[in-house]
Amino acid sequence: MRPLSPHLQIYRPQITSVLSILHRITGFALSVGLLLLAGLIISAAFGQQSFDLVRGQMSTWYGYILLMGWSWAFYYHLCNGIRHLFWDIGKGFELSTVTTSGWAVLLASLTMTVVTWVYVVQRSSIVSELLSNANVQ
Amino acid sequence: MPMSSSPRDLGSAKSGSHHWLAQRVSALALIVLSLWLVANLLGLVFTPFGNYVYWLKNPINAVGLILFFAASFYHSALGLQTIIEDYIHRACIRWAVLLLVQGLTVLLAVGSIFSVIFVALK
Numbered sequence: 001m002r003p004l005s006p007h008l009q010i011y012r013p014q015i016t017s018v019l020s021i022l023h024r025i026t027g028f029a030l031s032v033g034l035l036l037l038a039g040l041i042i043s044a045a046f047g048q049q050s051f052d053l054v055r056g057q058m059s060t061w062y063g064y065i066l067l068m069g070w071s072w073a074f075y076y077h078l079c080n081g082i083r084h085l086f087w088d089i090g091k092g093f094e095l096s097t098v099t100t101s102g103w104a105v106l107l108a109s110l111t112m113t114v115v116t117w118v119y120v121v122q123r124s125s126i127v128s129e130l131l132s133n134a135n136v137q
Numbered sequence: 138m139p140m141s142s143s144p145r146d147l148g149s150a151k152s153g154s155h156h157w158l159a160q161r162v163s164a165l166a167l168i169v170l171s172l173w174l175v176a177n178l179l180g181l182v183f184t185p186f187g188n189y190v191y192w193l194k195n196p197i198n199a200v201g202l203i204l205f206f207a208a209s210f211y212h213s214a215l216g217l218q219t220i221i222e223d224y225i226h227r228a229c230i231r232w233a234v235l236l237l238v239q240g241l242t243v244l245l246a247v248g249s250i251f252s253v254i255f256v257a258l259k
Contacts, residue, residue, distance in 0.1 A: 028220060031213040038206065038249035045252035048186040059183070078171065081164050088161060116179065124183040 015102045023080050026073040033070040059129055071116055076109040156215060163212040170205040177201075190256055199257040203250050210246035214239055 011017065040058075043050040057063050083101050086092045092101055121127065181192055192198050217238050225231040 024216075024220065027213075027216045031217055034209055034213055035245060038210075038245045041202075041206075041249045042245075042252045044186070044189060045255045051186050051189070055182075055186075074171070074175070078168065082168065085161065085164065116175075120179060120183070123180070126183065129183075 015099055019080060019102045019105065023077060023084070026077040026080075029070065029073045030077055033073070059126070060133065061130065064126070064130075068113070068117060072109060072113040075112040075116075076105070079105040079108045079112075156218070160212065160215045163208050163215070166204070166208045167212055170201065170208055173201060174205050190259075193253065193257045196257070199253055202253050206246060206249045206253070210242050210249075214242040217242075 040051070040054050043054045058067065083092070083105055086101075092098065177192070177198065181189060193202070218235060221231060221235050221238065225234055
């Protein structure tokens with residue numbers, strides 16, 4: 001077994017440590033998301049009815065909250081993963097660079113999430129769909 | 138004995154760096170594949186069933202989706218393995234959870250890839 005950090009709770013949270021654990025948390029969340037994406041694709045093999053059943057769950061208020069969470073988790077893990085790949089080739093290790101690239105990753109992931117959802121809302125009928133769902137209930 | 142300039146071939150374990158390298162290689166593939174998929178899904182995910190089937194009948198999309206599932210399930214299994222090995226300290230439980238997670242990964246990977254082919258060719 002490899003050594004683990006002792007007494008994690010006594011350290012003051014820093015941008016470096018917070019982003020590091022976020023990479024693991026988003027990675028885990030994305031694994032769960034991948035499971036559900038696979039579920040959607042597999043449901044399509046069973047025909048339109050089962051596909052619509054799964055897709056219908058995505059078009060609910062909790063579905064959208066989860067999808068927004070996953071979209072941020074995806075962009076974060078992507079951007080921070082690229083940051084990791086630069087470290088792997090030995091670049092960006094200066095403390096100031098690590099801090100700057102960390103904030104850049106956070107900003108980039110949030111921007112990409114907002115841009116994605118502005119695009120989706122403009123393109124699709126999400127708002128009217130949600131409203132009609134609410135009216136049915 | 139062959140000379141080596143890289144730590145890849147050194148050490149008694151021989152394959153100790155495989156997990157590390159596999160994670161990076163699948164990560165590189167996923168940068169391209171996941172961005173490609175997101176760009177496609179954005180136009181697709183809130184449209185009717187027929188649009189998805191039509192999209193999959195294009196061989197480029199079917200192959201892209203299969204590659205995405207292969208790379209992402211592989212990358213996910215490697216990451217989950219690290220998490221499990223870090224946090225589950227009792228060896229028998231660790232092995233059981235690892236076996237379960239990796240079994241589930243293989244099942245879902247095969248299931249989703251087969252579904253892609255099934256829908257694309259139907």
